[in-house]
Amino acid sequence: MVQYNFKKITVVPNGKDIVDIILSRTQRQTPTVVHKGYSITRLRRFYMRKVKYTQQNFFEKLSTIIDEFPRLDDIHPFYGDLLHVLYNKDHYKLALGQINTARNLISKIAKDYVKLLKYGDSLYCCKSLEVAALGRMCTVVKRIGPSLAYLEQIRQHMARLPSIDPNTRTILICWYPNVGKSSFMNKITRADVDVQPYAFTTKSLFVGHTDYKYLRYQVIDTPGILDRPFEDHNIIEMCSITALAHLRSAVLFFLDISGSCGYKIVTSFKFVWFDILDENGLPFIEKTANRLSPESMFYPLIIVCNKTDLQPLDGISEEDKKLVMEMKAEAMKTVMGQGGEVGDDEGVLLTMSTLNEEGVAAVKNAACDRLLNQRVELKMKTKKINDCLNRFHVAIPKPRDQKERPPCIPQAVLEAKAKQAAEKERRKTEKDLEDENGGAGVYSASLKKNYILANEEWKDDVMPEILDGHNVYDFVDPDILLRLEELEREEGLREEEEEDDDFEMDGKELTPEEKEALAEIRKKKSLLIQQHRIKKRTAESRPSVSRKFDKDKKFTTKRMGRQLSSLGLDPSMAIDRARSKSRGRKRERSVDGGDKDNGAAMDMDMDQPNKKLRLRSMSRPLSRSRSRPPSEVAPGEGFKDSAQKVKAIKLGKKSAKKRNKDARRGEADRVIPTLKPKHLFSGKRSIGKTDRR
Missing domain, CATH: 3.40.50.300 (P-loop containing nucleotide triphosphate hydrolases)
Known part of the structure; x- marks a missing residue:
């Protein structure tokens, strides 16, 4: 079976483009230099080669155009008459005929000028004949420019024809x-x-x-x-x-x-x-x-x-x-x-x-x-058909009585097939459902209708969440609301019992003097809260005043003691607590008549062999933390003991010693090895000076 694919026809260039392509190829693919000492035989061969090569390229280019376009007499009559209707087959044949004539003329021109070049007697004569030959070939190709343009339009239209x-x-x-x-x-x-x-x-x-x-x-x-x-x-x-x-x-x-x-x-x-x-x-x-x-x-x-x-x-x-x-x-x-x-x-x-x-x-x-x-x-x-029938064998049962037994299809099969066809015609797609229910943006497809569940009603459950292949709603207690009410009731009873157990200063267990003190404390607390809120609002516009100019001395321990004493309370514990939080403990120097703890510390320091460690332990109190010595092994460092860590530190210092001695940069430093590479900053190279590369 012949398949017609007109999309494979190559583009038909115009006459000027063909001339440029062929002459450029001739210039690139053939020798271009004639030296002074060439003999006349070599000169003739030189220019004959150019003429023949140009003629061969023109012939191949034009032959490709003629061969790729279909011949109306050789293709199917449908395509032949369709091309006649669209383009007029007479014009189509004339265009192809002109290209064929041009191809033959180019071959004849090349043949004639090659014969003349055989008898060329000088370089000038051979050169003139070669120029004349190529000029006449290009003139022939330029004359068929309209035919080439017509065929290019036909090619574009044929590429759009249906297959x-x-x-x-x-x-x-x-x-x-x-x-x-x-x-x-x-x-x-x-x-x-x-x-x-x-x-x-x-x-x-x-x-x-x-x-x-x-x-x-x-x-x-x-x-x-x-x-x-x-x-x-x-x-x-x-x-x-x-x-x-x-x-x-x-x-x-x-x-x-x-x-x-x-x-x-x-x-x-x-x-x-x-x-x-x-x-x-x-x-x-x-x-x-x-x-x-x-x-x-x-x-x-x-x-x-x-x-x-x-x-x-x-x-x-x-x-x-x-x-x-x-x-x-x-x-x-x-x-x-x-x-x-x-x-x-x-x-x-x-x-x-x-x-x-x-x-x-x-x-x-x-x-x-x-x-x-x-x-x-x-x-x-x-x-x-006779050759085909010989390959088939139709088995026909032998008649055993006068009853006819024609081939038949069981009724059940016909009914099932009809039922399937009816269901196929009746089946509605999601597009049909969308059109029936308001169109796109209004209709929302149900994702549950294809769920495979034991009961079809379960698809429309209020909570149809699926977990591990099971419906969560199947595992929910149907009496969950009653149980929730019982839990809430039990929780309320527990909260009431806890409220009864808590101590609340509601005034029932207090004496009259304690009630007055409680009222004063609450009043003072509310005033402090108000003052704090005012100060917070005006913090940005209020100038900062140093503590020594605070003449009111509102927040001193003495004033707090006077206020607590006026209320009938002992202020000593409150003052000690405020002092302990306001400033840290001063470091106490050890003297000769120190207490027992410092003496014990000194006794313990005396046992240490290192004088620096002993003096350091004597100069700081026991309550302060000390930094870990380099030889001590910390958890997770990967050393077996302190001796192994000391040895590793020594090896690290020894490896860096040579580099430090030579004043070399480390491998982690950012370094530009050559600030001005020679190939970027040197001048114009002279002949033969490429050794630096």
Whole structure:
């Protein structure tokens, strides 16, 4: 099977670009220097090589252009006539012919000038002949510039053509514009054809693919065709007619029975399928029509009445209904031509609405079935079928009585299959549910409906949290509220008992003198709190005064003692407590007549062998902490004992001794080895002075 991929055609440069490319390549790939002592033979070979190399490059470039563009006589008639409709095959052939002529002229020019160069008698003569040869080649290429530009436009347009396989299973959608062809295409395939409420939105062929019974089908959406003479059809309509003429496919004729497309059924009836495929109407497909067998000229034809949501088929007028039945009768002739029976009219006339997708699947299935049956029947009539049948063996049971036993499918299987199909059609997707419930932003999909639980009602629990594969709500006590009330009641009783046990100065257990003292204390406490709040508010604006100028002496121990004494309380303990918190204890010097503790400390220090440690212990009190000596092992340092730590310290100092002695920088210092590297700060190098690198 031939696959046509026009996207692989290389870009066609214009004449000036080709000349620049070839001359630049010649200059780069051939010698360019002629020395004084060259013989005339060597000079001739030098310039002959340049001429031949230039001719060879021109020939290869032009041959690539000619070979990559398709030949209209060698490709499928569908693509040949499609290219004729889009670009006019006469102009196309003329452009390729001019390039072929230019290629031959360049070869002839090179041949002539190489013959002249063989008899060149001087450097000047050979040089002049070489310049003349290259100049004439470039002139020939520049003259075909318009043809190259035309082919480049054709290449760009061909790269945008759809990849249509003329030999595969194809469904063709056609007839009047604005009848719902593109909408049907978008429904059954993954294509995205533009749909607008006006005619001729589709201006070219669009291809999509759909699957049916594990087979891939090619669906082609064609532009609309108007009922007018063949000579008046424009390029857009001719694309559709070319596809109808050459593609062996199931043809879906779309009919708008509502009349909203702007064309009545009477107008559609005048435009008959068989008039389009008449050989007299399409003179450029006579050769194709003669190649096909009479059986293959009958295409599977289906008339689709679209837009039944606006106007059902039963609601149209009697005259229109009569015309529709006549169309159906005409379509039945194709069934008869394919070997069908008289009553075999199933799937010839179908109704559909692409808006609510009613009947879309039925139309697609009917077209695929009709097309598949027709392709099978055509293959059964070929000569190759005998070779295929020899490989098959159909087992047929021997008749044992007069009773017929035709092949059948069990009823249970048919019912199950019908049930699955009904469920598949009835099943609603999340998109359908979203449209029914207010659209995006309003509808929130339920994440619980696919939970696999023992009871379906559990999906809507108030607390459906899942932990370790279990529903948490299944493990909650149903009497949890009653138990909570009991706990709260018990907690309240406990709080009441604790309140009874606490001592609260509510005035019941106090004497009259103690009550007065308590009142004074509370009053004083409230005044202190107020003063503190005032000072806190005015702290930023109040000037700082040193303590020696505080003449009021509000916060002294003597004043506190006088106030407590006036209240009848002993202030000694409070004063001692305030003094102990206000300043630290002074260090006491040891004298000869010191106390016993200092004497004991001195006795203990005397036993120490080191004089410095002994003096240090005598000069500080026992209550202060001492720093750890370097030899003492701290937890987590990794040393076994103090001797091992002292040895490690000595080794570390010894390793750094040599570096310190040489005044070297340490490995942790940030250092710039060379502040001014020579290759950045030296001047211009002279010839031969590269040894420094």
